[in-house]
Amino acid sequence: MSTIVIGLSMGMLLFLLAAGLTLIFGMLRVINFAHGSLYMLGAYLAFQMVNVTGNFWAGLVAAPIIAAAIGALMERVALRPVYNRDHVYQLLLTFGFILVLDEAVRIIWGLEYKQMYPPELFAGAIEMFGSSVPSYRLFIIGFGAAVSAALFFILDRSRYGMIIRAASGDPEMVRTLGINVSLVRTGVFSFGAGLAALGGAVAGPLFPIELGMGFNIIIDSFIVVIIGGLGNIRGAVLAALLIGMTRALGYSYAPSWVDFLTFILLIGTLILRPEGLFSRKGRTA
Amino acid sequence: MNIVKSTILTAACAAVLAFTGSNYAMADEPESFKIGAVLPFSGPYGIIGKGMKQGAELAIEMRGGKVLGKPVEVTWEDSETKPQPAVQKATRLISSGAQMIFGAASSASTAALQGITEQRKIPLLVTISADDKITRKNGYRYTFRTSNTLGMEIRMALEFTKAAGLKKVYGVGADYAVTRDGWDAYKAAAEAAGVEIVGVDYPPLGNRDYSVIIDKISKTDADGVILIVTGSDGVTFLKQAGQAGLGKNKVLFGPVLQDEVLAAAVGPDAIGAASGVRYHYSLDNPANKAFVEAYRAKYNEWPDSFAGEAFDGMSWFLDAVDSTNSWDREEWVKAFEGSVRENSVEGRKEMRACDHQALQVGLWGVVEKGEAPYPDLKMKITNIFQPEVLFPECEE
Amino acid sequence: MNAQRLMALIVAIVISVPLMFPEGHSIGMVNAILIWSIFAIGFDLVFGVAGMLSFGHAAFFGVGAYTLSLLTMRMGWDFLPALGAAGVIGGALALVFSYFAIRVSGLFFALLTLALSQLIYIMAGTKLRMLTGGVDGIAGVPRPDLFGIDFYDDGNYYFFLLALFVLALLISGLIRISPLGQALKAIKSNEVRAEQIGFNVQRLQRSVFTISGIYAGVSGGLLASLIFYVGPQMLHWSTSGDVVIMVLLGGMGTLFGPILGVAIFEIMREWLSTQTSHWYGILGLIFIISTIGMPKGIAGLIQQLWNRIMPGGKS
Numbered sequence: 001m002s003t004i005v006i007g008l009s010m011g012m013l014l015f016l017l018a019a020g021l022t023l024i025f026g027m028l029r030v031i032n033f034a035h036g037s038l039y040m041l042g043a044y045l046a047f048q049m050v051n052v053t054g055n056f057w058a059g060l061v062a063a064p065i066i067a068a069a070i071g072a073l074m075e076r077v078a079l080r081p082v083y084n085r086d087h088v089y090q091l092l093l094t095f096g097f098i099l100v101l102d103e104a105v106r107i108i109w110g111l112e113y114k115q116m117y118p119p120e121l122f123a124g125a126i127e128m129f130g131s132s133v134p135s136y137r138l139f140i141i142g143f144g145a146a147v148s149a150a151l152f153f154i155l156d157r158s159r160y161g162m163i164i165r166a167a168s169g170d171p172e173m174v175r176t177l178g179i180n181v182s183l184v185r186t187g188v189f190s191f192g193a194g195l196a197a198l199g200g201a202v203a204g205p206l207f208p209i210e211l212g213m214g215f216n217i218i219i220d221s222f223i224v225v226i227i228g229g230l231g232n233i234r235g236a237v238l239a240a241l242l243i244g245m246t247r248a249l250g251y252s253y254a255p256s257w258v259d260f261l262t263f264i265l266l267i268g269t270l271i272l273r274p275e276g277l278f279s280r281k282g283r284t285a
Numbered sequence: 286m287n288i289v290k291s292t293i294l295t296a297a298c299a300a301v302l303a304f305t306g307s308n309y310a311m312a313d314e315p316e317s318f319k320i321g322a323v324l325p326f327s328g329p330y331g332i333i334g335k336g337m338k339q340g341a342e343l344a345i346e347m348r349g350g351k352v353l354g355k356p357v358e359v360t361w362e363d364s365e366t367k368p369q370p371a372v373q374k375a376t377r378l379i380s381s382g383a384q385m386i387f388g389a390a391s392s393a394s395t396a397a398l399q400g401i402t403e404q405r406k407i408p409l410l411v412t413i414s415a416d417d418k419i420t421r422k423n424g425y426r427y428t429f430r431t432s433n434t435l436g437m438e439i440r441m442a443l444e445f446t447k448a449a450g451l452k453k454v455y456g457v458g459a460d461y462a463v464t465r466d467g468w469d470a471y472k473a474a475a476e477a478a479g480v481e482i483v484g485v486d487y488p489p490l491g492n493r494d495y496s497v498i499i500d501k502i503s504k505t506d507a508d509g510v511i512l513i514v515t516g517s518d519g520v521t522f523l524k525q526a527g528q529a530g531l532g533k534n535k536v537l538f539g540p541v542l543q544d545e546v547l548a549a550a551v552g553p554d555a556i557g558a559a560s561g562v563r564y565h566y567s568l569d570n571p572a573n574k575a576f577v578e579a580y581r582a583k584y585n586e587w588p589d590s591f592a593g594e595a596f597d598g599m600s601w602f603l604d605a606v607d608s609t610n611s612w613d614r615e616e617w618v619k620a621f622e623g624s625v626r627e628n629s630v631e632g633r634k635e636m637r638a639c640d641h642q643a644l645q646v647g648l649w650g651v652v653e654k655g656e657a658p659y660p661d662l663k664m665k666i667t668n669i670f671q672p673e674v675l676f677p678e679c680e681e
Numbered sequence: 682m683n684a685q686r687l688m689a690l691i692v693a694i695v696i697s698v699p700l701m702f703p704e705g706h707s708i709g710m711v712n713a714i715l716i717w718s719i720f721a722i723g724f725d726l727v728f729g730v731a732g733m734l735s736f737g738h739a740a741f742f743g744v745g746a747y748t749l750s751l752l753t754m755r756m757g758w759d760f761l762p763a764l765g766a767a768g769v770i771g772g773a774l775a776l777v778f779s780y781f782a783i784r785v786s787g788l789f790f791a792l793l794t795l796a797l798s799q800l801i802y803i804m805a806g807t808k809l810r811m812l813t814g815g816v817d818g819i820a821g822v823p824r825p826d827l828f829g830i831d832f833y834d835d836g837n838y839y840f841f842l843l844a845l846f847v848l849a850l851l852i853s854g855l856i857r858i859s860p861l862g863q864a865l866k867a868i869k870s871n872e873v874r875a876e877q878i879g880f881n882v883q884r885l886q887r888s889v890f891t892i893s894g895i896y897a898g899v900s901g902g903l904l905a906s907l908i909f910y911v912g913p914q915m916l917h918w919s920t921s922g923d924v925v926i927m928v929l930l931g932g933m934g935t936l937f938g939p940i941l942g943v944a945i946f947e948i949m950r951e952w953l954s955t956q957t958s959h960w961y962g963i964l965g966l967i968f969i970i971s972t973i974g975m976p977k978g979i980a981g982l983i984q985q986l987w988n989r990i991m992p993g994g995k996s
Contacts, residue, residue, distance in 0.1 A: 002500055003497055003500070006496045006497050006500060007497075009496075010494055010496070013494075025788075029788070031788050031791070031792065033922075078969055078973060081973050082972070082973060082976075085976060087787060087788055088734050089972060089976060091734070091788065091791065092925065092926075092929055092968075092972055093969060093972050093973070095922060095925070095926065095968070096965045096966070096968040096969035096972060097965070097969070098965065099961050099962055099964055099965025099966075099968065100962055100965040100966055100969065102961070102962070103959055103961055103962025103963075103965065104962070106327075106331070106959075106962075107959065107962075111331045111332040111335065112332060112546065112549065112550075113517075113520065113546065113547070113549060113550030114550070115524075115549070115550050115551065115552045117552060118528065125528065125529050125530050130504070131500045131503060131504060132503065132529055132530055133500075133529070134496070134525075134528035134529050136528060137496065137528075205524075205528075206493075206494075206521075206524065206525060206528075207493055207517075207521055207524070208517050208520040208521060208524070208550045208551075209550075210517060210550070211331075212517070215919075216491060216493060217493075219795075219796075219799055219918070222792055222795065222796065223796065225792075226792055226793075226796065247494070247497075248497050251486075251488070251494070251496075251497035251498055251501075252497050252501060255460075255486040255487055255488040255489075255492075255498060256460045256486075256487040256488065256489065256807065256808075258488065258489060258492075259489045259803050259807075260803070260808075263796070263799075263800045263803070266796055267781075267796075267797075267800070270781060270793060270796070271781070274784060274785050274789065274793075326958045327954075327958050327959075327960070327961055331958070362954070362955065363954045363955075363958060363960075365954075367914055368818070368908060368910050368912055368914060369713070369904065369908055369914075369915075370950060370954075372907075372908035372909065372910065373709050373710065373713055373908070373951075374951075376709040376835065377709050377710070377951070380708070380709070380835075392817050393816065393817050393818050393910075393912045393914070396817060396818065396820035396910060397818070397820055397908055397909065397910035397912070399820055399821075400820050400821055400822070400908070400909025400910055401908075401909060404833055404909070416817055418817070460807050461806065461807060461810065461815045461816045461817075462810045462814070462815040462816075462817065463815075463817065489803070489807060490806065490807070490816060
């Protein structure tokens with residue numbers, strides 16, 4: 001039973017890591033390779049805030065806001081001039097962001113590992129099903145569920161979501177309706193960058209905060225996005241949970257095969273349903 | 286230009302070249318002693334390169350900056366922790382006259398460097414990479430390692446198991462060849478010593494979530510957990526184990542689990558974790574005291590294990606070179622082989638002639654709370670194991 | 682003379698530096714440029730000519746390197762047959778990849794190839810460790826033993842690499858002007874119309890992907906022999922990223938552009954990294970600026986300058 005709880009928390013964490021990637025792809029058709037770097041930036045920013053204020057929650061709030069501002073800047077300065085070119089150029093630009101962001105983090109925070117801890121409220125472990133589950137894991141489950149619900153509401157039910165979806169589907173049409181499409185795009189990219197940083201801030205207490213951390217999660221995030229169906233928030237949640245559960249079971253019976261299990265899911269998906277397991281529409285790219 | 290003219294010109298050039306060449310052969314004494322250092326300075330491993338550079342620079346400074354009466358000139362190159370740049374840069378350093386190569390950090394880069402240094406017959410000084418294969422009997426004539434091997438650190442973990450009286454041990458190893466070999470060796474020896482092996486798991490190298498494994502271990506009656514993982518993997522495990530309270534009734538230890546850099550990354554959850562230590566500034570001997578004092582004066586920080594090992598290896602190697610009074614690299618190799626250093630910063634070290642591995646004591650320590658001027662979390666050296674129990678006979 | 686020839690001249694100058702300065706220290710770098718150029722030329726057949734962005738070429742590159750190393754070191758093969766086998770295996774793996782990946786296009790194709798190559802990377806590092814030496818890789822990869830020449834001398838090895846480089850360039854040039862190249866260009870500009878005309882789009886794409894895999898396999902084998910070492914790092918997706926950066930920087934879809942991109946990248950690595958430890962960040966900035974400002978890379982820039990200096994002259 002405890003394995004299921006842990007699997008759930010792993011899944012939700014994966015979702016938090018991948019949400020920004022899936023959002024930016026779904027709405028802008030940009031694969032953001034710098035997602036991992038923004039995630040890392042989020043962890044460092046949260047560390048810095050916790051260090052200054054002594055409060056975990058301050059980091060959780062501030063990191064995404066700062067990263068969102070940086071994301072907006074990236075979009076305005078670099079991505080905007082290339083929207084009318086082939087998608088490849090946008091992807092490659094985000095590749096350049098990786099190098100610049102990583103270097104910036106190295107200059108600001110140096111090479112030493114940084115660390116942060118779970119907030120007081122979720123510091124201990126809770127006895128359940130005969131094992132002690134760290135309460136921070138339970139927080140991640142709850143927080144991940146809340147974020148996914150909020151995203152779902154914003155994108156699927158609210159007016160903003162409607163505008164965003166319309167702008168990604170038919171920018172010319174939306175423009176004639178008097179909506180500033182450029183602004184919408186900046187907003188979406190910035191929001192996605194903020195989500196990546198949020199993932200980093202949440203992951204901070206679980207992993208060492210170091211320069212290579214962005215490289216490590218980017219492939220995981222891609223897998224979530226592919227299995228979930230590119231740009232599909234609901235699919236991303238389900239895919240993340242599926243992968244989390246698979247991994248949790250893998251860890252209990254055959255830890256050395258965990259990475260393969262993930263890839264088997266991925267390749268199975270690609271063979272059976274290239275458009276994603278949880279996709280409603282046909283393939284999108 | 287006609288053929289005659291060009292032929293004369295070529296001949297003249299050749300004569301000049303031959304003359305200068307023969308001149309060199311007679312003098313055979315370069316202007317300076319050139320060291321090519323290939324270390325990671327960018328990327329996540331940059332911290333290793335920084336410590337090694339500081340340690341090696343101090344070693345050269347403390348001998349007056351000279352070897353064989355000539356100034357030492359070091360060129361620092363960034364290996365990016367990748368084999369290709371490491372080899373490429375070493376090649377260039379050698380072709381511009383480097384007398385020796387110092388580096389690299391990761392075992393993969395070092396193994397790659399061995400290809401080129403053996404080929405060009407240039408000594409390679411290794412002070413960090415721990416893969417046992419780097420030094421082996423009849424292996425690499427020009428490679429010398431003054432630092433620990435993983436095999437020796439595994440044996441330290443075994444000695445610790447016995448000394449701490451652990452009866453039931455659970456193993457966790459990163460899934461790759463060296464750790465699997467290490468585990469097999471540990472398991473066989475531990476079982477022979479009457480220790481029960483409760484279980485073993487091999488999560489992938491670079492694994493990020495140990496919570497299921499930690500949960501599994503917490504449900505066993507093991508009294509010790511050996512973690513054959515290094516760097517970030519160890520940090521991740523200890524962080525997550527701390528959150529689940531695994532360390533409360535089980536001893537967490539490993540051959541290269543913790544040092545002060547990694548303990549700082551874990552935080553208070555690291556306290557109590559036991560680990561092999563490559564070098565430590567607290568060692569009580571005159572050579573180390575002099576080194577630590579000079580290091581703190583120069584850099585205003587405690588030397589980490591990368592700096593200590595680099596200092597020790599570089600001082601030793603240059604002393605060996607000086608003792609030959611010759612610019613013949615073969616002489617250096619002969620002098621270094623079998624040389625004994627009574628006053629290294631870690632006590633006595635002996636460069637074994639059969640495999641070019643330095644025999645030395647093994648340091649073992651535990652993470653504890655530190656007070657100023659020490660870091661918040663420091664290693665306390667608890668055991669010093671003698672080379673006789675750590676180094677088996679020379680193996681191919 | 683036109684811009685194309687000017688570029689050919691620049692390439693010729695770069696790669697003949699060791700001939701002009703035999704005592705220089707540039708030889709190691711030029712050898713690396715030659716090898717990566719073979720990789721980049723092959724990659725551009727897929728990327729520039731056929732318009733498919735692959736993030737999986739690290740797999741063919743690395744597998745080629747392992748093939749050469751294992752055949753020469755464990756099976757006692759001679760160098761040249763082993764190098765040929767590296768190309769064959771690289772191409773065969775590319776063919777396998779293409780069956781999965783060509784069903785989708787655009788960004789999906791990029792992600793799919795990325796995922797597949799990452800699977801190979803993980804396998805080489807762990808489960809295939811008996812074969813690959815795991816994360817530590819295999820050291821001591823040999824160089825060719827031909828005509829009694831000492832190819833362990835970088836100056837001699839240069840000529841061996843130069844010969845292969847010229848061969849690779851020639852074949853690539855022929856493919857570009859061949860019916861296959863023309864058909865691929867047609868597919869790139871309009872896939873639907875190409876299909877209507879009667880091209881078997883998938884088969885053509887599969888062919889060029891396989892050819893490109895052969896290039897990658899051969900160059901991977903050569904790199905292993907240059908640095909006497911092969912390890913899983915060569916299979917990592919960032920290797921694919923490197924070659925993409927090189928080709929784009931130099932100019933995708935041109936014959937000489939990729940080579941210029943490789944040269945710039947390697948020169949920066951050699952020179953900039955001795956100037957500053959922040960060179961990766963600077964590389965990133967240069968890359969971003971050139972992606973925005975000169976989408977056709979250095980080749981495009983040269984073309985533009987040429988057109989300005991020589992108005993009316995068409996290349």
